[in-house]
Amino acid sequence: MDGRHSGTATTRSDLLRLPRPYLLFLGDVGDPAYAKTAFGVRDWASAHCVGECRLDGGRVSLGLPELGPREARMAGARALLIGVANVGGVIPPAWMPMLLDALANGLDLVSGLHTRLASIPALREAAERHGRRLVDVREPPPAIAPANGRRRSGKRLLTVGTDCALGKKYTALALTEALRLRGVDVDFRATGQTGILIAGRGIAMDAVVADFAAGAAERLSPDAAEDHWDVIEGQGSLFHPAYAGVSLALLHGSQPDVVVVCHDPGRGHMLGYPDYPMPSLEDAIGLNLQLGRRTRPAIRCAGISLNTSAMDPASADALIEREGRRLGLPVADPVRGGACFERLVDACLDAGAAGRAG
Amino acid sequence: MDGRHSGTATTRSDLLRLPRPYLLFLGDVGDPAYAKTAFGVRDWASAHCVGECRLDGGRVSLGLPELGPREARMAGARALLIGVANVGGVIPPAWMPMLLDALANGLDLVSGLHTRLASIPALREAAERHGRRLVDVREPPPAIAPANGRRRSGKRLLTVGTDCALGKKYTALALTEALRLRGVDVDFRATGQTGILIAGRGIAMDAVVADFAAGAAERLSPDAAEDHWDVIEGQGSLFHPAYAGVSLALLHGSQPDVVVVCHDPGRGHMLGYPDYPMPSLEDAIGLNLQLGRRTRPAIRCAGISLNTSAMDPASADALIEREGRRLGLPVADPVRGGACFERLVDACLDAGAAGRAG
Known part of the structure; x- marks a missing residue:
């Protein structure tokens, strides 16, 4: 071994x-x-x-x-x-x-x-x-192969983020549940310890040897029926000084049709890295699409998941509406749910359908 | 353990x-x-x-x-x-x-x-x-910490590439030798098995657990005197469907003042990945600077190392000159050496000095 x-x-x-x-x-x-x-x-x-x-x-x-x-x-x-x-x-x-x-x-x-x-x-x-x-639960499976870059069948959604620890797993679980309630054949794909504890399976991406990280992401969401969705838990951030490599390997190996960008509007700098400012949502959308196109040219951003847990309901609603108008995208806090979250789910399904047509 | x-x-x-x-x-x-x-x-x-x-x-x-x-x-x-x-x-x-x-x-x-x-x-x-x-020789050192993103003293040059296996190690070794001949205090920092066999030390970046890859790159080129140079062997490519995560972790952790982009002009697609076209040199320069700025805002591209091993001397010289004119950067094949390689070395030193002033 x-x-x-x-x-x-x-x-x-x-x-x-x-x-x-x-x-x-x-x-x-x-x-x-x-x-x-x-x-x-x-x-x-x-x-x-x-x-x-x-x-x-x-x-x-x-x-x-x-x-x-x-x-x-x-x-x-x-x-x-x-x-x-x-x-x-x-x-x-x-x-x-x-x-x-x-x-x-x-x-x-x-x-x-x-x-x-x-x-x-x-x-x-x-x-x-x-x-x-x-x-x-973090022990990765043995004998992971390097990524082959081959296009896989089925639909994939990856939650990405501006930083660590701001709602990528929660968003993926909430989207999985919402899609299931709409009758979609969907699996939550766990990439971190908590997700694995919840889902009962998955691969702890950050524990895989670097050369095999994208290959692990490929194995995590295998070929599936064309109307099947894998909702993949994101890790880290492309802007993180320690973990961006993990995020890029997960983005490349997941080959997502759809990304949802997760963000904490109250965070002034990267968690634990006071010298590193948070990226803007525009930059996070742009960089994920730019780099994701390498393995999935039809990748789209369906919208934004805002972590408003530190805000009162009225302020949160106002921010969600303002950010949605500013970005021209559905914005929601999956913890608060509501109509805006349903619009985000709609946008995910639309983006997946558009990618198939495209 | x-x-x-x-x-x-x-x-x-x-x-x-x-x-x-x-x-x-x-x-x-x-x-x-x-x-x-x-x-x-x-x-x-x-x-x-x-x-x-x-x-x-x-x-x-x-x-x-x-x-x-x-x-x-x-x-x-x-x-x-x-x-x-x-x-x-x-x-x-x-x-x-x-x-x-x-x-x-x-x-x-x-x-x-x-x-x-x-x-x-x-x-x-x-x-x-x-x-x-x-x-x-690929066994990584124990107890690597995650990257801290802190700016380190000294000069760093990282060879990056459009793909695997086209001259990043060779270029780093040749630049190390050239800098040493000019009296620069310089170390070659090996990140792959061959480099380690040659240098007698280093860290096999692609064997490190993904969460610690950028941290391993930080450890590889520690704080040094301000006029000391580390010439760091690059790995993979930001455009590689399997190894881009390793390349990004190495770029972020190395915090290079200077990158030299290595390329094989005769390669039609990524080695072993016929569905993946090679990126252009412009795209490779642009993406490395774009992503490298996250941990080293003053990062610059000093020039291009072209692997012309499959070409006759006249064709190689013509291509080197043409590419240099087109890109407005020093271009050289370190195996062929010559005046254009010395200009590339000049440009590395100039870029390092400019970064210090900036």
Whole structure:
């Protein structure tokens, strides 16, 4: 086996076999942007969440019952799910006591971090001692081939973004649900840890070796019936100083007919990169179409998904309307939904149909 | 240790400790473009090459003495170096008999392929039995951090390209040598297997996990004196359907003051991708500057490196002159050298100085 894909003590992601329900671990993070895994699982797999736990200093809450590992086990939890990430994806020493406590109290551990649980001797030993599983959903599948660039059948929609952590996964899940409600044959294609935890399958794009990243995106959304849609969760941003390469590989390999650009209007600079200003929506639309044309000449932008979670409803509605007029495109916040979101769904279907005709 | 960076039976690259001289193995490839490792080592580390060997069906030669492993060992070789690559970087079964023969005859194996030598049980067992080493130069260093996007001191030049395998490494080595001859304090920074074999250090960019690719590029060319130059070997192409993500991560992480665009004027389509036309030089210049500005606003294109190896001297000279006039930039073939190459070196130094002033 290739050394890149090793992980002998690691369990491959498979939601059907993931231990659930979850106790969601929030660590000691102070910024909800770093807890997007926990929020995503709560929002899209709420039936499988019994509670949340955090460390001293943590200031993020999901609004779930606050339970320790022992209480959570008694309430039916099967696993502690690490619901937060930090730059680099490591497990800080401060997390260890609660993770070990969870194993000792009968919970498996489920993680989407870069650092594999099984690579930490203390966790591995405790899991063995207590007969518990360590599940790393980020482990990519073995034997991914480089991208071949060949056109695939079926329709594809990719959510792209101006930055990380501003709603690409949420938008893809909401569009998937909306398309399904309209009778479209649609699959959500997860590219990150949270999406995989929700969907039960997928490929963690950012964990794939760089040479195979576009090939992984090709494998993620294979040939399908011409009226089938894959709604693919975007990653990073073409403007991100660390992750633009991942975003470009995903754009090239996905060959999307349609992109929806996700944006947080309240963010002044790239998250964690104060020297890097956010790109404008015009620039984000333009660059995604410019680069996406290389593998999918008919690519179109159907509209904008605005993350207005920090705004009151009236301000959000006004901004959504103003941006829609300014850009001449449907703009919506999928969390708020409403008529403007339905117009965005219409535009996705129209753009897909236009691409087929073109 | 992180599973991504495992490879317990693999030796880290270090030219000073690499077993040399080499017997260069050419496999059964028919197209010299797939033997760029062997040609590069012959051209830039010729004192360490005692001969070449190939399999039935192989049609590529380096012009070195043709030796079997046993003869090569008697001629002083210490290692068989796998000098060819194929799409996907695997070791085909047809290569195994000669690799095992080399181990049995006292040669170590040195490889820059994606597939690690030590991951192949038959090679691992034979190496152990014969007391030989398996050296994988592509193994990336452990614990690479994501890119931080911070401006670094010193000058950086990155060779970029319209496609793979058309002269980015060669151009970087030639520019390094030319700058050194002019008294510039300069380092060649290797990003691929051949470059690492030549330089004795570097990071195989395409083997790094995608999330850390730009961070690896940052680590490769650290802060330096303001008049120090790093000449960084480019990888892939922003226009490549499989590898554009690697190229963008390298561009962003390198933060080059200067790019030199490498091109093969005789190539009709992307190597191995007949449906993908080559980009124009104008488009390649434009896109590299457009995307490179994100992390290095003062980025400039100093000129063009044309691979005219398939042309006669008169035609090559005419094309070089014509392209230079058309683009308004220095154009040269570093293999042919001459006054136009010296003008390209001038332009690199001028562009670096202009960037400092700007």
